[in-house]
Amino acid sequence: MKIPEWPHPSRLEKTSPAGFESLLSCPLKGFLDTVPSLPAHRVTHPKALIGIVCHDMLRRASVGAYDHIDPSEIKQVLREQFHQKCQHLLLSSVNASQSQRYGSPENWPGYNIRYYRLQASALQTFERRSTNTNRSDMSNVDILAERELKSSNGRLVGRPDRMIYREHGDAIIEDYKTGEIYDGNELRAHIRRQMLLYTFLCVESFDVHNVTFRVIPMNGVVYEENVDLAEAVRFGDSVFDTLDSINTSLLEISRGEKLFNELAQPSAESCAFCPYRNRCDTYWSSMTTSNGSFLDVEGRIDSVSSSSHYTEIRLTSTSSGQSFVISAPITFYDSHLEPSQRIRCIQLRKVGESSTDIFTEVYEDTTIWWSL
Ligand code: SF4
Structure with missing residues (x-):
């Protein structure tokens, strides 16, 4: 571990729904996440790497990447891909010291249990797709997988996992999650904020009048909401106010009128796994x-x-x-x-x-x- 130097406080030109969430929870962490030279100091836990692989494979199952595979071979293909993708992340995360420490992905905590959950969920999607005889009747439907959407001013960009756009301005946005999506009976607040922002991007990019949002967890019940478009637009606009306010602080830092540490907003949730906490004086003096x-x-x-x-x-x-x-x-x-x-x-x-x-x-x- 080496204490990283503070980067140049460059203006934030744009953000994404995930980036905005990070800026909301702690502006300092959100800003540092955008600096390309800093990931070298990140400590990535194997659980986080497995989460990335599960999300990617579920998304692939949902867009039909496994449709051509013989059902008798699907489990073996999933298992091999899971291992290869984990291995690839391990090799490309040379500074992810926690993952390196466990060595081969099979030794990572939770490797098998997470794989079997993924397998169950991917098989369900695979079977649903193979028994869906209506697929040929989708001539009036556009399915967009991971298409980048941009707000009209270019300051918010995002890629929903999958978007189904029908004629007459009907859209369904689907987002796959590997973790828990509910807080009691309610959708978790940060997932709902992401949902509003993807809807906002959809409204800015297409002529839509009706958006249904689906959050599909690896385990558990799918959440579906017909989104209030006015609420999504109001929330989308608030992103630009937040960016403006953080940019004002960054300008003050560049002029020496403020310290980077003054951007920090410590909280138990944000700081627990923050890769910058070794450098964050505000964290150490307050928690x-x-x-x-x-x-x-x-x-x-x-x-x-x-x-x-x-x-x-x-x-x-x-x-x-x-x-x-x-x-x-x-x-x-x-x-x-x-x-x-x-x-x-x-x-x-x-x-x-x-x-x-x-x-x-x-x-x-x-x-x-x-x-x-
Ligand atoms: S340690 Fe906490 S306060 Fe400091 S940058 Fe990270 S999240 Fe923000």
Whole structure:
């Protein structure tokens, strides 16, 4: 891990429904996501890579990419493709240290269970398509798969997974999801916002009067809504106001009137898996994150003690004032660690489960201990 330099605060000319969601949850993260040179610092979990593969294969099943395959061979083809696509992502994610650490995709946590869920869902789509005898009667229908749609001012672009456009201005937009889509009985708020933006793009790109949106989960019940077009247009317009406001901040940063950290908007949901948190001072000064058995904490060292096997660091958190004890094998002991020094611990295991693979780095006046 190397602490990345802040990039040039270039103006955001456009965004996508997913990019807008990222800007809404944290403008700093949303902006950094657009910088091509930064992905090298991203830590991608195998679960995220499997999610990308599942989404891609479901979309392919929905547009008929497997229709030509003999039903007796479909499972084998799906299995092989799943493995090849995971392997390809592994090879192309050289900086995805968590995935690299597990090695071959078969060793990734959740590999088999996610595959079998995908297989069940893809087979359903395959069977539905092979028994659909009406497919020849679709002369008045356009099916657009992953076609890029643009708002009239070019500032919002997006590719719905599939769009079915009928004569007389009727459209159906379909979006495939690999995760949970409901919060109780309601569609999750961020998915609904995406739905409104895809509808807005559809209204801006075609002569439509009626849009039905379908969210198709890998497991569970399909969500369908006849979208209120006026609501979609209002929400679409709000994207441009948000872009304008962030661009004003970026201009102030470029003039030295504001700091990048002032764009940050920490929250438990956004920060937990944020790849930029090692550089984000606002995060460290405002949050201590406990994610499963892992802990992110920044604080001042109260004491350092070593036994023959372990080094134990007691520290007081900058954000909460809570006390923590971090322990690591003695081999990681750094004699430069002293009381009152600032230390940032990234993804360390909580006390009682000593981390075994800690790396040390120094950033300005802060020592960083991080673990995979
Ligand atoms: S760590 Fe949190 S506050 Fe900082 S950039 Fe990431 S999401 Fe934003």
